[in-house]
Amino acid sequence: MNILVTGGAGFIGSHVVRRLVKNYANYKIYNLDTLTYAGNLENLHDIEDAKNYTFLKGNIVDESYINEIFDTYRFEGVIHLAAESHVDRSITDPLAFVKTNIIGTVNLLNAARNLWKDDFSNKRFYHVSTDEVYGSLGAEGLFLETTAYDPNSPYSASKASSDHFVRAYGETYGLPYVVTNCSNNYGPNHFPEKLIPLFINNIIENKPLPVYGDGKYTRDWLFVEDHARAIDLVFHKGRNHETYNIGGFNEWQNIDLVKLLCKQMDEKLSRPDGTSEKLITYVKDRPGHDLRYAIDASKINKELGWKPSVTFEQGLEKTIDWYLDNEEWLNNVTSGDYQTYYGKMYN
Numbered sequence: 001m002n003i004l005v006t007g008g009a010g011f012i013g014s015h016v017v018r019r020l021v022k023n024y025a026n027y028k029i030y031n032l033d034t035l036t037y038a039g040n041l042e043n044l045h046d047i048e049d050a051k052n053y054t055f056l057k058g059n060i061v062d063e064s065y066i067n068e069i070f071d072t073y074r075f076e077g078v079i080h081l082a083a084e085s086h087v088d089r090s091i092t093d094p095l096a097f098v099k100t101n102i103i104g105t106v107n108l109l110n111a112a113r114n115l116w117k118d119d120f121s122n123k124r125f126y127h128v129s130t131d132e133v134y135g136s137l138g139a140e141g142l143f144l145e146t147t148a149y150d151p152n153s154p155y156s157a158s159k160a161s162s163d164h165f166v167r168a169y170g171e172t173y174g175l176p177y178v179v180t181n182c183s184n185n186y187g188p189n190h191f192p193e194k195l196i197p198l199f200i201n202n203i204i205e206n207k208p209l210p211v212y213g214d215g216k217y218t219r220d221w222l223f224v225e226d227h228a229r230a231i232d233l234v235f236h237k238g239r240n241h242e243t244y245n246i247g248g249f250n251e252w253q254n255i256d257l258v259k260l261l262c263k264q265m266d267e268k269l270s271r272p273d274g275t276s277e278k279l280i281t282y283v284k285d286r287p288g289h290d291l292r293y294a295i296d297a298s299k300i301n302k303e304l305g306w307k308p309s310v311t312f313e314q315g316l317e318k319t320i321d322w323y324l325d326n327e328e329w330l331n332n333v334t335s336g337d338y339q340t341y342y343g344k345m346y347n
């Protein structure tokens with residue numbers, strides 16, 4: 001089977017690519033990535049020479065390039081993760097999100113449809129999406145697969161739009177697809193613009209920890225390898241034209257999460273208890289900040305037997321250990337453009 005993974009040099013994509021390359025020697029895995037600031041081939045250095053792995057540098061917005069690679073490699077499956085993924089960046093530059101997340105997805109859908117249109121059997125377009133498309137919850141309730149879409153940020157609006165296109169290609173042209181909507185991931189290789197890796201890096205550097213608003217926003221956190229395992233399972237066993245929610249059964253208010261992180265970091269760095277907490281600084285809130293996300297993952301649990309394999313405390317410890325053991329990775333991604341971004345966002 002020839003499988004195209006898009007965005008495989010990014011955070012979640014690199015874990016998905018590694019898993020597929022290691023577990024399916026009989027597949028050919030093609031990783032298509034344009035290597036934006038978030039894409040990093042260092043994430044995949046351990047498998048880069050594997051016989052069943054090929055890296056393709058290209059942009060999903062480039063229609064003729066996309067058509068060309070579908071023609072050349074005759075993919076039978078697509079696992080689509082490439083995206084602009086950071087909410088704060090979408091507030092500054094929405095159009096970049098429209099281009100990659102919407103137009104890029106439609107280019108891939110068109111190429112898959114053109115290649116597969118005479119025989120859809122044993123083909124699959126897997127679109128990796130987010131729980132943010134459902135908008136914000138109040139204090140109660142969970143997102144179900146049937147929850148109405150209600151996106152609030154340019155990022156979530158672009159992901160919602162791409163989800164609708166995937167579904168529409170299923171309804172209109174019969175394209176075989178699956179969509180998953182997952183909650184917040186954390187783990188190794190996470191770019192330090194997102195809450196957990198940003199705060200780990202700032203604690204190492206003794207810099208302020210910028211908590212937005214009152215810190216009482218809630219997210220449902222999932223260890224990235226558990227997401228990669230869910231993607232593998234849904235790609236192989238999920239039902240066509242279905243959506244599956246994926247979540248960690250693990251809700252945390254930001255401020256409680258940050259305090260736990262501070263405690264674990266103090267222990268790892270042998271600093272006196274309470275040192276990192278002193279870095280917490282409340283800053284101006286994110287515009288349109290969604291109050292709470294929480295996933296009901298009972299469909300994937302009942303149908304496919306998936307559930308998270310690590311507790312949050314275990315996953316967080318693994319994550320911290322990875323960052324402390326990979327100082328060079330962290331230094332490389334926080335030099336150059338990162339400093340400009342950080343200055344604009346936080347100073």
Ligand code: NAD
Nearest residue numbers: 007009010011012034035036038039059060082083085185
């Ligand atoms: P990321 O930002 O770490 O990685 C995105 C990757 O896509 C990068 O390697 C980047 O170079 C590549 N890319 C971006 N634009 C591209 C383009 N035009 N052409 C080709 N490649 C391009 O993102 P992530 O956090 O790994 O998220 C991956 C996917 O999972 C996204 O679709 C995101 O919406 C979804 N998702 C993320 C989370 C999360 O918590 N991070 C949760 C649920 C769903």
Ligand code: DAU
Nearest residue numbers: 085086087130131132183184193194195210211212217254
């Ligand atoms: O829910 C899934 C989504 O999770 C994914 O679709 C997105 O790609 C991913 O980026 C993530 O979005 P969030 O906006 O929830 O993640 P982020 O790490 O940016 O923020 C988590 C929470 O922490 C959120 O309430 C905002 C807050 N925050 C974030 C940053 C970067 C802060 O308080 N301070 C910060 O500096």
